[in-house]
Amino acid sequence: MSYGWMGNLLHVNLSDGSIKEVPLNDRIKEDFVGGKGFGARLLYDMVPESADAFSEHNALMFLTGPLTGTLAPAMRGCAVTKSPLTGTFVDSYFGGDFAHEIKFAGYDGIIITGRSPGPVYLSVTPEGIELKDARDLWGLDTLKTAARVREAVGAHHAPKVACIGPAGENKVRFALINCDPNRHAGRGGCGAVMGAKHLKAVVVAGNKGVRVKRGSGFMEAVNGALAEMKDNPYILAFRNDGTPGSVPFADLEGLLPSYNYRGGSFKQAHKLDPAAQKSEFWLRDAACFSCPIGCSKVGMLKRGRHRGLVTDVVEYESAGMIGSNLGIGDTKAVAYLTYLCDALGMDSISAGGVVGFYLECAERGVWGNPDHRFGDPSLVERLLLEIAHRSSETGDLLAEGVKRASARIGRGAADWAVHVKGLETPAWGVRGAPGMGLAYMTGDRGGCHQRAFPILYEVGGEYWKSAPVKRLEIEGKAEIVSELQNYLAGLDTLVKCDFGQYGISATSYARMLSEATGVDMTPSDLSTVGERIWNLVRLFNCREGFGRQHDSLPRRFTSEPLPDGPAAGHMLDEESCGKMLDEYYRLRGWDAEGYPLPDTLQRLGLMQGG
Amino acid sequence: MPRLSGKFDKCTGCKRCLLACSQEMTGDLFNPRLARMCIQEVSAGLAHTPVVCAQCENAFCATSCPADAIYNSDGVWIIDPDRCTGCGVCVDACPLRVIVTYNGKAAKCDLCGGAPRCVDACAFSALELA
Numbered sequence: 007m008s009y010g011w012m013g014n015l016l017h018v019n020l021s022d023g024s025i026k027e028v029p030l031n032d033r034i035k036e037d038f039v040g041g042k043g044f045g046a047r048l049l050y051d052m053v054p055e056s057a058d059a060f061s062e063h064n065a066l067m068f069l070t071g072p073l074t075g076t077l078a079p080a081m082r083g084c085a086v087t088k089s090p091l092t093g094t095f096v097d098s099y100f101g102g103d104f105a106h107e108i109k110f111a112g113y114d115g116i117i118i119t120g121r122s123p124g125p126v127y128l129s130v131t132p133e134g135i136e137l138k139d140a141r142d143l144w145g146l147d148t149l150k151t152a153a154r155v156r157e158a159v160g161a162h163h164a165p166k167v168a169c170i171g172p173a174g175e176n177k178v179r180f181a182l183i184n185c186d187p188n189r190h191a192g193r194g195g196c197g198a199v200m201g202a203k204h205l206k207a208v209v210v211a212g213n214k215g216v217r218v219k220r221g222s223g224f225m226e227a228v229n230g231a232l233a234e235m236k237d238n239p240y241i242l243a244f245r246n247d248g249t250p251g252s253v254p255f256a257d258l259e260g261l262l263p264s265y266n267y268r269g270g271s272f273k274q275a276h277k278l279d280p281a282a283q284k285s286e287f288w289l290r291d292a293a294c295f296s297c298p299i300g301c302s303k304v305g306m307l308k309r310g311r312h313r314g315l316v317t318d319v320v321e322y323e324s325a326g327m328i329g330s331n332l333g334i335g336d337t338k339a340v341a342y343l344t345y346l347c348d349a350l351g352m353d354s355i356s357a358g359g360v361v362g363f364y365l366e367c368a369e370r371g372v373w374g375n376p377d378h379r380f381g382d383p384s385l386v387e388r389l390l391l392e393i394a395h396r397s398s399e400t401g402d403l404l405a406e407g408v409k410r411a412s413a414r415i416g417r418g419a420a421d422w423a424v425h426v427k428g429l430e431t432p433a434w435g436v437r438g439a440p441g442m443g444l445a446y447m448t449g450d451r452g453g454c455h456q457r458a459f460p461i462l463y464e465v466g467g468e469y470w471k472s473a474p475v476k477r478l479e480i481e482g483k484a485e486i487v488s489e490l491q492n493y494l495a496g497l498d499t500l501v502k503c504d505f506g507q508y509g510i511s512a513t514s515y516a517r518m519l520s521e522a523t524g525v526d527m528t529p530s531d532l533s534t535v536g537e538r539i540w541n542l543v544r545l546f547n548c549r550e551g552f553g554r555q556h557d558s559l560p561r562r563f564t565s566e567p568l569p570d571g572p573a574a575g576h577m578l579d580e581e582s583c584g585k586m587l588d589e590y591y592r593l594r595g596w597d598a599e600g601y602p603l604p605d606t607l608q609r610l611g612l613m614q615g616g
Numbered sequence: 617m618p619r620l621s622g623k624f625d626k627c628t629g630c631k632r633c634l635l636a637c638s639q640e641m642t643g644d645l646f647n648p649r650l651a652r653m654c655i656q657e658v659s660a661g662l663a664h665t666p667v668v669c670a671q672c673e674n675a676f677c678a679t680s681c682p683a684d685a686i687y688n689s690d691g692v693w694i695i696d697p698d699r700c701t702g703c704g705v706c707v708d709a710c711p712l713r714v715i716v717t718y719n720g721k722a723a724k725c726d727l728c729g730g731a732p733r734c735v736d737a738c739a740f741s742a743l744e745l746a
Contacts, residue, residue, distance in 0.1 A: 076646045077635050077737070103631075110647045164649070187629075187661055215638065215645025232739075290663065291740065293630035298739035300628040304662060316662045 009219035010072030010523035011035060015044075016113045016135070018128055020203050021062055021120030025135050030114060036525060037611060039499035039535055040071030042097050044115060045086030046542045049095055052119070055549050059090035059195070060177060060202035062121040068108060068168065068208065071500040075109035075216040077228050078518045079235065080297040080506025083108065084498065085191035087199045088550075089451060091179040091356070091407050092428040095546045096194030096451040100168075101294030101503060104185040104210065107166040111212030118205060127155060127207040131163050140206035147171045147349040148184035155209045169207035170197040171351025173394040177201050178405040180356035180430070184348060188318060189294065192353040194429060194451050219524030227517040232298060235509035244301040244505050245291065247280035249322035254279050256326070259465050260571015261435045263331040265380050266362035267424045267562050270435045270571045274335020278325040286337045288319070294503070301505050312342040320344055326433025327358025332365065333380030343386055350394035359430025360404040360411065361389050366422045373415045374400050424560045426453030427552070436563055438573025439464045441475075441483035444586045447557045448487065450543045456504055458490035478573065480582050484589035489533075496536030538610040541594075541602050545612070554600040557587055617691035618745045620725070620732060622653075622666025626742035629664035631655055636737035641723055652725045653714050653734060666742055668734070669693070669714050669725035677724065680709035685722075697721050 015028045038047050045067055057063035066087045074081045083105020089096035108116060111130050118128070125140040138158075143151050148171040159165040166186040174181035174197035181197030182190045191197070200206075218224040235241045243251050253275055256262035260270030276282065287307045291300035303319035320329070320337065324344040334340055347354040365380050367373035378385055392401025403411045408430055412423035424431055429452025436443035441460030446453045455461075462468045463475040463486060470486055497507055497515060507515075512529035520526045527535075558564075559578055567577045591598060595606030607613050634648035634655065642650055656665045675693050678686035685699035686706065695706075702720040707713075715724045725732075727745070735743045 077632060077639065110649070187657070213647065213649055215642060215647040215650060217644050218646075221639075221644050290625065291628045292661075292664075293628035293740075295630065296632050296635060297628075297630050298632065300630065300740060302628075306662065316660050 007217065009217055010519070011040070012109055012112050012114050012214070012216070014113055015115045015117055016130065017117045017119070018137070019120040020118060020122040020126065020137070020205060023137055028117075037535070037538065039519070040074075040114060041069050041084050041501035042086070042495055042498035043535060043539050044069050044499075045084060045097050046095065046539045046546070048117065049086055049088065050542055050546045053088050057088065059088045059093065059199055062119070062203075064088050064199055066118045066196065066199050066203065066205075067115055068105070069115040069501070070105045070108050072523050073500045073518055075106040075296075076218060076522060077225070077296060078500075078522065079228065079231055079510065080294070080299060080503040081105075082294065082501045082503050084501055085183055085196040087196055089194040089429075090177070090198050090202075091195040092452045093550055094427055094451055094552060095543045096196065097498065098183075098191035098193045098196050099456075099498070099501065099504070100183070100185040100189045100191045101297070102185050102187055102189035103166045103295045104168050104189075105501070106295045107210040107212060109212075109216050110214055111210050112214040116208065118203060121202065122204040125204050125206050127169075127209060128205065129159060130208070130210045130212070131159060131165065132211065132213050143206045144175060145172060148351045149188065149349050151207055152184065152186060155207045159209050159211065163211035165209045165211040167207055167209045170200045171349060171394070173351040173405075174198055174201035175206075176394065176396045176405065178352055178393060178396070179407045179410075180353045180360075181351050182353045184351055188348055190348065190353070193355065193454065197351050218522040220521045224518065224521035227514060227521050231510045231514040231518060234511055234514060235298060235506070238509035240508035241299055241505075244299050244508070248301045248303050248319045249505070250278065250280050250283055250320060250325050252322045253325055256322075256434065258571070260438050260568055260573050261461065261465065263326055263433055263435055265333055266331060266366045266422060267431075267435060268566075268569070270438065270568050270573075272330035272335065275330060277335040278320065278329045278337055278340060282337045283320060283341075287317070287341060292318070297503065297506065299505060307338055307341060310338040312338065315342065315345065317341055317345045323433050324354040324358070327355050327362075328386070331358050331362045331433065332386055334383055334386070336383065339383035343383060343390065346387060346390055350390060352390070352394055355432050356407060356430040357390060357393070358433075359424060360393070360408050361386055363408045363411065363419075363423055364389065364400065364404055367415065367419055372417045372419055421561045424562050426559065427556050429453045431560070434461060435568065436559070437568040437577045438477070438571060440478065440480055440578055440582060440586065441486050443559055443563060443578045443583065444483050444487045444590060445491075447559055447583060447587065448491070448590060450540065450547065457494060458487045460486045460490065478576060480585050481589070484586055484593055488590055488593045491540055492533045492536035494536065495539045496532035496534075499532075499535060499539070534610070538612060541606060541610055542612055544596070544600075544602055548601055554587065554598070557600055559583060617671070617727070619671060620668045620727060620735070620743065620745050622668050623742050623744070624658070624663045624665040626740050627655065627664040627666050628740050628742070629655055629657065630739070632737040632739065633666065633734035633743060636733040640728060640733045641718060650716060650718060652716055652723055667712050667714060668743070670712065676709040676711065677706035677715060680705050686724075692727055693724065694726050695722050695724055
């Protein structure tokens with residue numbers, strides 16, 4: 007009998023069509039727990055050095071954690087693969103129902119290897135597991151694909167779908183995987199890997215139950231977590247305003263990217279905030295599976311060109327990257343463009359990054375049509391379509407991401423290509439938040455705000471270890487970043503939701519995990535698991551050739567002072583970056599080039615076989 | 617006996633009610649398919665509607681049961697597990713699709729004896745016992 011975990015991974019090799027169950031061993035359960043941990047261990051072991059992310063040698067995994075599928079509040083799943091955008095390990099998280107359904111089908115994860123000769127989808131239902139012809143689905147957008155696949159399997163099964171759109175099929179390097187219902191494994195191009203494997207969709211329905219070891223203890227732990235969340239001001243803010251609640255804060259603090267990150271505030275930010283969204287379309291709260299927060303909002307556009315469109319909240323990241331970063335201060339337009347990204351199957355963060363990059367190229371007369379300007383939703387719509395279908399020279403170029411596009415354009419374009427390790431950065435400027443800069447530099451999948459979010463302490467006023475944090479200080483930021491990275495990587499094994507963790511204590515997470523699995527773990531054990539994962543992922547990235555020179559920030563952040571907001575005039579020069587990095591490597595037990603030292607690996611049990 | 621009802625305007629589709637119901641019936645298993653209620657998605661995701669046992673006046677489940685295993689107790693239809701043969705006729709006869717079979721027996725909402733777990737599990741006040 008297995009508790010928390012279902013006890014098996016499902017491995018499907020698309021090259022030869024073989025399907026097998028792989029039992030989880032105790033070692034991987036205890037050392038890596040689930041989610042990101044399983045992904046780190048398996049990707050390191052399964053994907054050979056320097057494998058092309060689009061080749062049959064890459065693996066794509068959908069992973070859950072021991073708390074996924076239970077009443078533990080706000081749990082998710084993740085997709086893990088070698089990123090075609092960065093060449094690093096990538097883990098991309100998705101809410102909704104899909105991850106939970108993997109557990110109900112009896113698995114802790116689905117591993118896809120090889121490459122199918124033609125378009126297929128994987129069907130996992132109580133009637134059996136099979137690869138089915140997907141030629142008639144190829145070309146459909148994500149929403150139509152999911153509907154068609156659900157229909158094919160049969161509504162009586164209540165199946166859940168993960169699928170790609172045209173962007174994934176065309177190997178747009180930042181294509182996403184759309185997971186029921188319209189939640190996304192967005193970052194790092196997991197959808198492009200799926201497209202390269204000719205896997206249009208995965209559909210899952212299961213009758214098995216997730217069993218917990220100590221039922222009453224588990225419910226006590228769950229109720230404890232719920233009680234913590236109930237009056238937590240962050241949780242209440244997510245409930246009331248969703249993630250766009252951060253728009254006014256970021257705008258005021260000079261953290262909101264505008265005009266391809268040139269600015270840190272946006273005159274029309276108030277047209278993207280929760281009040282604007284409420285007045286244009288919100289009708290109700292929506293929640294992911296087993297989440298008591300309900301940070302998503304669903305509604306119908308009531309005015310304008312796209313009147314009648316049913317769509318979700320414009321998340322903060324989309325408001326920032328498709329809105330302010332492209333100079334668009336119109337909720338209706340941004341809601342539609344974000345919907346279009348979802349339907350085409352592209353990450354709206356990277357999409358906003360590449361379009362912003364292109365518009366600056368055009369404005370400077372370096373590439374594209376010199377009449378193209380920021381602030382034009384119709385132009386952005388055309389560009390998104392051209393990118394997803396690679397149907398124009400510009401679209402085909404931008405589908406490669408800003409790093410490759412800027413290298414191909416030349417003429418100094420790399421100076422305004424805003425990315426770290428090839429991953430377009432999210433909607434948080436870092437020139438007025440050095441710790442956030444370090445988090446971008448050292449993010450395991452490239453420029454990412456989810457591996458550590460020191461802005462909360464630097465700008466948000468939260469105390470770090472009972473003391474206030476000086477916003478522009480360089481020293482001490484490495485400790486915040488490395489400890490947050492370890493802690494959050496630990497929680498990414500469960501698999502936690504980024505927003506849920508604002509309200510749930512480490513003690514509650516550890517307790518829910520222990521009661522569910524019967525394997526007792528403390529908060530500090532979880533952080534150690536996180537540190538182990540962080541080092542193993544670093545080993546993977548080092549094996550792919552990454553090192554200190556890649557732990558860097560784009561020129562925009564290091565050499566161009568922020569023009570607006572309370573930190574106006576500031577930037578993160580090379581010297582400051584170097585100092586933070588030295589301190590960070592020292593705390594991590596890595597050498598000056600950023601390679602984990604043998605003692606560190608020994609301490610974390612990573613010396614053998616990794 | 618009070619009646620249980622669901623509100624689409626409050627429901628977020630989180631399905632915590634289904635997990636609580638599943639755990640209540642099985643003792644230790646979580647799967648929304650083991651719940652004696654369901655959540656219907658309507659209008660391309662615009663809303664979710666909780667569907668709960670209506671404790672019907674004209675209860676098709678009870679009338680259709682070939683073993684006479686479903687009886688009314690103070691306004692609540694209860695399945696007598698000793699009489700239930702698990703034939704599944706009630707499952708198919710229920711127009712709301714809120715009867716399931718588990719361990720060879722039919723199972724339906726009995727309002728948890730008066731304090732329904734689903735109501736307690738809902739963080740959004742979308743289920744009401746009134």
